[in-house]
Amino acid sequence: MALNFTLSPALMPEDIVVVQATDSMWLAPAQPEEERYIRGAVEKRKREFRAGRNAAREALAKLGFKGNPVIRKDQRRRPLWPAGTVGSITHTDGLCIAVAALGERYQGVGIDAERSTALSEGLRAKICTVDELAWAGAQSRQTHIDWHKVLFCTKEAVFKLLNPVYCQEMAFRDINVSPVGPGSCSFSARVSASRFPKSIDIIGRYHITNEYIVCATWLIRQHTGAQAQSAHEV
Ligand SMILES: CC(C)(COP(=O)(O)OP(=O)(O)OC[C@H]1O[C@@H](n2cnc3c(N)ncnc32)[C@H](O)[C@@H]1OP(=O)(O)O)[C@@H](O)C(=O)NCCC(=O)NCCS
Numbered sequence: 001m002a003l004n005f006t007l008s009p010a011l012m013p014e015d016i017v018v019v020q021a022t023d024s025m026w027l028a029p030a031q032p033e034e035e036r037y038i039r040g041a042v043e044k045r046k047r048e049f050r051a052g053r054n055a056a057r058e059a060l061a062k063l064g065f066k067g068n069p070v071i072r073k074d075q076r077r078r079p080l081w082p083a084g085t086v087g088s089i090t091h092t093d094g095l096c097i098a099v100a101a102l103g104e105r106y107q108g109v110g111i112d113a114e115r116s117t118a119l120s121e122g123l124r125a126k127i128c129t130v131d132e133l134a135w136a137g138a139q140s141r142q143t144h145i146d147w148h149k150v151l152f153c154t155k156e157a158v159f160k161l162l163n164p165v166y167c168q169e170m171a172f173r174d175i176n177v178s179p180v181g182p183g184s185c186s187f188s189a190r191v192s193a194s195r196f197p198k199s200i201d202i203i204g205r206y207h208i209t210n211e212y213i214v215c216a217t218w219l220i221r222q223h224t225g226a227q228a229q230s231a232h233e234v
Pocket residue numbers: 048049052073076077078079088089090091092111112113123126127156159160161163164170171172
């Protein structure tokens with residue numbers, strides 16, 4: 001169903017399973033317990049939800065978690081991954097991707113996909129720092145990509161990674177993204193809000209085509225010091 005898009009295998013480290021939903025995943029029902037969440041929803045929402053849940057199950061199976069686990073959600077719409085795993089789901093206009101990894105290795109993962117259209121002026125100012133506005137403006141003049149939109153997609157992915165791990169909201173302007181450069185397809189990010197540890201060092205990659213922007217991030221678990229409280233434990 002995706003327009004002209006095959007996800008780069010280099011998007012995430014090899015031990016993170018990435019699944020792009022197939023046509024049948026968009027069409028097949030989710031687990032009965034999951035279907036309860038979309039009872040009464042419009043068809044578009046049903047399809048994207050099912051694609052996300054079915055792709056997530058495939059990712060978990062590839063990780064070794066067979067037996068069709070149910071992926072519930074919490075009151076904030078966050079997917080609740082089976083114990084011992086972390087994951088993330090995104091869907092936009094015909095493209096759906098789920099990623100899953102082992103919790104002993106990763107504290108969290110985040111993925112976001114957007115259409116490669118320009119971000120509105122209003123949103124640019126709302127989500128970008130002054131430095132990011134200058135950087136994205138300069139990059140956008142040199143390429144056919146709107147780099148403000150890439151930053152938006154990156155920050156959505158970082159939000160999806162951090163929100164379940166720390167159970168904290170964040171303003172997008174508090175997420176500071178440092179793209180390594182258009183050529184390398186990599187970025188690093190830090191969160192300046194004081195309620196997040198200063199030491200959080202997020203890395204990620206993006207994959208950009210004329211149709212879609214996909215950003216993926218991951219946080220490797222540090223086995224020293226206190227662990228962040230997991231959303232699954234609250
Ligand atoms: C929740 C949010 C990240 C969803 O992103 P989106 O681009 O709208 O939609 P996507 O399709 O990429 O992702 C949706 C999936 O993310 C997951 N998700 C939802 N809330 C989540 C959260 N708080 N943390 C992690 N994952 C979440 C769900 O799996 C959802 O799909 P599902 O409902 O079918 O299970 C986004 O709407 C949001 O709230 N962003 C942060 C808020 C913010 O400050 N935005 C500022 C913009 S100016």
